Amino acid sequence: FYQQLKKDEYKEYDNASYSIRRKISYKEVPDAVMTFEKKTGRYMCQPKQELSLIIHPERQVYFFASFVQTKNEEYWKHTIIDTETKQQLEGGNSYHLYDNPYK
Known part of the structure; x- marks a missing residue:
């Protein structure tokens, strides 16, 4: 599925650290x-992300996340895509x- 995604939907960082x-x-x-945030050093005792009440908790999703660290900068991104509808x-x-x- 990942290989079929368009670059504007989601693409891992080149040379991603994680x-x-x-x-x-x-x-x-x-x-x-x-x-993901703990492993990439971004976690600072933030509350857990709130789940949408519209989406059933048992619904299958793809979770993609990427992190890259350069000499002077750090970048994080993630996306959640419904496995059935293929919608972000x-x-x-x-x-x-x-x-x-x-x-």
């Missing part, structure tokens, strides 16, 4: 986002400057 491609139930999305349900991206604590 990426995820998983098929999960919609109720698992908050845990998947939290795990949610997504987001983030960026900030990276200050290497070891220099």
